[in-house]
Amino acid sequence: MGDENNWLWSNQETIPSDTAEGQRLIKELLTQLEIAQWGSHETFGIHLAAEEAIVNAIKHGNKQDPNKSVEVDMRVAKERVLIHITDEGPGFDPHAVPDPTLDENLDVPSGRGVMLIKAYMTEVEYNAKGNSVRMVKDRSEP
Amino acid sequence: MSDQKRLRVSELDGVCVVEFKDRKILDDAQIQEIGQEFHDLVEVEKKQNILLNFSHVEFLSSSALGKLISLDKQVKQRDGHLKMSNIRPEIMEVFAITRLNKLFDIKDDLPDALQAFRG
Known part of the structure; x- marks a missing residue:
């Protein structure tokens, strides 16, 4: 894929399975979104999606195993943001996660990260193994 | 000790009003502490009418949502009432996407929520 996104x-x-390391990267991402003048509403959604994906990779993917790491690729352009996160876990099937918005699941405390990522990002793709998520946000607000 | 707490708790018209000290609720340890403080309010201090004031909260993650759901369950199990108020539009959107606005009893502001406890 050509890199026409400027x-x-x-x-x-590549970071260790440590949420503090994830926080450091997210903080840097937020600084860059501000520099690129992304609006507060879209920044909120990108922040939430990045947070959920990194935490999923560290906690559910790598099970916080200190011997496993997480690859994080983040890019910011004026009109597009790309976040690609890969863990060393066995992967999961995102379609198998029960829909948390069904009445019978509303009071289940977990399982909302995947749907929030989908809600806030423009494109979300998992690899076949399910240990890598690539997400894109296209700017829609001036 | 009380300075270390994540929540600021006061009593108003017989309602336990809970404010979050943190602007962002996403760190794992922080969320566990908030969960423990919620648990103590319901199970130890036996608070029945609880209002969560979100005025300081700018960001929360899905695991924070999990703690809110657990608190809601605990309060209902004890025949209490949990309401939430002063929620920013960004957070309201998260509640709407997840349909938690159907589960939670959400009021615009503090007077509105206190009024609802009276009624």
Whole structure:
């Protein structure tokens, strides 16, 4: 795939299975979104999607195993943001996650991260194994 | 000790009013502490009418939503009432996407919520 997006910033890093490391990357992402003048509403959604995906990778994918790491690729352009996160876990089937918005699941405390990512991002793709998520947000607000 | 708490708790018209000290609720340890403080309010202090004031909260993750759901369950199991107020539009959107606005009793602001406890 050609890189026609004119990324203003990109960062590829492999981090340990430690949520503090994830927070550091997200903080950097938020700074870059601000520099690229993304609006607060879209920034909120990108922040939430990045947070959920990194936490999923560390906690559910790698089970916080200190010997496993998470690959994080984040890119920011004026009109597009790309976040690609890969863990070393066995993967999961995102379609098998029960729909948390069904009446019978409303009071189940977990299982909302995947749907929030889908709700806030423009494109969300998982690899076949289910240990890697690539998500894109296209700017829709001026 | 009380300075270490994540929640600021006061009593108003017989309602236990709970404010979050944090603007962002996403860190794992932080969420566990909030969950423990929720648990203590219901199970130890036996609070029945609880109002969560979200005025400081700018961001929360899905695991924070999980703690809110657990609190809601605990309060209902004890025949109590949980209401929420002062929720920013961004957070309201999260509640709407997840349909938690159907589960939770949400009021616009503090007076509105206190009024609802009276009624």
